[in-house]
Amino acid sequence: MKKLPIFCPSCESNLLVSELSCSNCDTIISGTFNLPKILQLSPEDQEFVLQFVLNSGSLKKMAIQMDISYPTMRNKLDEIIEALQPNS
Amino acid sequence: MKTILFNPIKKYQENKLLIIGIIATLLGSCLAYVFNARFDGIIDIHFVESINFWQPLLDNLINISLLSILLFFLGIYINKKTRFIDILNSSLISRIPLCFVPIFNTGTTIEKINTTLLNTLTTDKIPDLSSIPVSFFIILTIFSLVSILILIWSIALLHNGYKVATNAKEIKHIVLFFMCVIVAEIISKILITNLPY
Numbered sequence: 001m002k003k004l005p006i007f008c009p010s011c012e013s014n015l016l017v018s019e020l021s022c023s024n025c026d027t028i029i030s031g032t033f034n035l036p037k038i039l040q041l042s043p044e045d046q047e048f049v050l051q052f053v054l055n056s057g058s059l060k061k062m063a064i065q066m067d068i069s070y071p072t073m074r075n076k077l078d079e080i081i082e083a084l085q086p087n088s
Numbered sequence: 089m090k091t092i093l094f095n096p097i098k099k100y101q102e103n104k105l106l107i108i109g110i111i112a113t114l115l116g117s118c119l120a121y122v123f124n125a126r127f128d129g130i131i132d133i134h135f136v137e138s139i140n141f142w143q144p145l146l147d148n149l150i151n152i153s154l155l156s157i158l159l160f161f162l163g164i165y166i167n168k169k170t171r172f173i174d175i176l177n178s179s180l181i182s183r184i185p186l187c188f189v190p191i192f193n194t195g196t197t198i199e200k201i202n203t204t205l206l207n208t209l210t211t212d213k214i215p216d217l218s219s220i221p222v223s224f225f226i227i228l229t230i231f232s233l234v235s236i237l238i239l240i241w242s243i244a245l246l247h248n249g250y251k252v253a254t255n256a257k258e259i260k261h262i263v264l265f266f267m268c269v270i271v272a273e274i275i276s277k278i279l280i281t282n283l284p285y
Contacts, residue, residue, distance in 0.1 A: 069099055069101060069105075070102060071253050
């Protein structure tokens with residue numbers, strides 16, 4: 001799977017979505033759309049959020065699954081929460 | 089490997105760390121009893137002439153409890169989600185390197201050297217250091233250097249564990265941590281020196 005770029009390689013500003021296309025009928029929609037906050041996270045953080053949801057929000061279960069300690073898991077979640085804040 | 093040696097709190101589950109910490113504390117207390125060592129402060133080890141088996145155990149109990157309680161209150165101030173078990177594990181694990189220091193006193197070597205040096209320095213007006221065997225200085229230098237490295241390792245373990253347990257990131261948090269360790273050292277020293285056990 002291709003990595004979704006979220007920062008401009010030239011000036012490092014957040015990138016916007018300017019085109020969406022349908023792979024079935026080739027319809028193309030142009031415009032300026034913001035990337036959802038969750039897609040602005042790094043791929044690892046997105047994977048963490050996915051695992052968090054799949055584990056019903058149990059950090060304990062995730063910690064055992066990922067063979068890492070609970071406080072490390074909780075710190076990671078705190079960092080993601082901070083990154084997802086509206087003004088971050 | 090670096091994580092195991094310097095930051096096990098980051099990787100291992102709390103139950104495993106708690107069991108290892110308790111076993112190491114008991115083992116350390118036994119070694120201290122065998123080799124006449126007292127843990128008379130959270131970062132102190134001194135060798136004595138005679139010892140009772142419960143003394144190093146109570147020393148460890150005071151040191152670990154005091155350090156854990158003080159660091160836990162600081163942890164709560166820094167991050168409300170701080171758990172006592174993580175702070176307790178940090179305190180227990182950080183003392184593992186110190187558990188092996190008493191072995192240096194095999195055959196009461198260090199205690200004898202200390203006594204000889206103290207006698208020479210305190211009884212003579214002009215201390216005659218030439219009367220002390222060179223081997224004493226060599227052993228004492230090696231012991232001092234290794235002890236300093238072990239102490240640094242122990243504090244690194246405590247600091248890294250505290251950082252994971254509290255998610256401390258700011259310089260202020262680190263300064264408060266070291267202040268807390270110094271306060272714990274002073275209180276533990278007073279308690280261990282004055283409690284009649």
